[in-house]
Amino acid sequence: MSLSRRLGKLESEVRKLHAPPGWMPPRWNWDEEFDRWVRQLNIVLDLLVDETLMPPVIDYQIARLEELIHLLRMGPDSDRLKQENLAEYRRWPAVLRILFERVPQDLRARVATHEALLGNATGTPWANRWLQSMVRLRSRIPLDLTPETMRAIIDVYLGSREMIDTLHEICDTCGLSRPHHKAPPYSEWGQFPTSQPGEPFRIILPEFFTCCPHCEAADWMWEHRTPEKDYAWRDLAVDELDHGE
Ligand SMILES: [Zn+2]
Numbered sequence: 001m002s003l004s005r006r007l008g009k010l011e012s013e014v015r016k017l018h019a020p021p022g023w024m025p026p027r028w029n030w031d032e033e034f035d036r037w038v039r040q041l042n043i044v045l046d047l048l049v050d051e052t053l054m055p056p057v058i059d060y061q062i063a064r065l066e067e068l069i070h071l072l073r074m075g076p077d078s079d080r081l082k083q084e085n086l087a088e089y090r091r092w093p094a095v096l097r098i099l100f101e102r103v104p105q106d107l108r109a110r111v112a113t114h115e116a117l118l119g120n121a122t123g124t125p126w127a128n129r130w131l132q133s134m135v136r137l138r139s140r141i142p143l144d145l146t147p148e149t150m151r152a153i154i155d156v157y158l159g160s161r162e163m164i165d166t167l168h169e170i171c172d173t174c175g176l177s178r179p180h181h182k183a184p185p186y187s188e189w190g191q192f193p194t195s196q197p198g199e200p201f202r203i204i205l206p207e208f209f210t211c212c213p214h215c216e217a218a219d220w221m222w223e224h225r226t227p228e229k230d231y232a233w234r235d236l237a238v239d240e241l242d243h244g245e
Pocket residue numbers: 171172173174175176212213214215216217
């Protein structure tokens with residue numbers, strides 16, 4: 001089915017939400033909301049240029065819009081709607097655009113894939129995981145991130161997948177997420193160098209990045225623990241995602 005037909009079908013779903021017993025959060029204009037999703041998706045599709053790259057991105061974003069519609073259709077009394085955060089769902093168009101705007105042109109074909117975005121039943125694909133952490137405000141892609149830095153991070157995801165830990169590091173200063181290197185088995189730790197004499201003793205285990213590849217700050221937090229603290233970067237993320245269109 002073509003994109004316009006798929007969107008047309010969704011738009012008719014959206015129209016049904018206006019009718020009782022449909023429910024809308026106060027002050028939501030669905031026409032505007034729907035237009036915003038389509039507008040942002042089209043920016044990403046323009047960045048991809050090549051039409052053969054578009055289907056996984058379209059599938060991905062339409063699935064997110066369908067989830068939002070499904071959530072709204074359940075109405076204000078649904079337990080799930082109370083648990084879910086509507087603001088979170090509304091950030092999908094912006095995070096997808098921000099990611100693709102910063103991926104260098106020659107790497108976009110490697111990111112706009114089923115493997116990176118949609119994956120299979122086993123585990124969350126890397127690009128999907130990154131976007132999820134952004135909509136949840138657990139990380140941020142700084143707007144001035146350079147293509148070189150983006151390339152360095154994507155190279156890890158594409159080239160060193162087996163060495164990536166399940167947990168991610170988030171820069172305390174700018175909010176950028178970076179993959180964490182799996183620790184080698186304890187039996188191999190003796191092979192790694194140790195800190196210099198006079199410094200606190202530590203074994204120097206392999207790392208993908210010794211500091212933030214964007215702002216060079218050394219301090220970071222595990223992604224799942226970022227909600228514990230108020231970070232200045234989170235305010236920036238809210239501005240960029242909720243008001244920056
Ligand atoms: Zn940083």
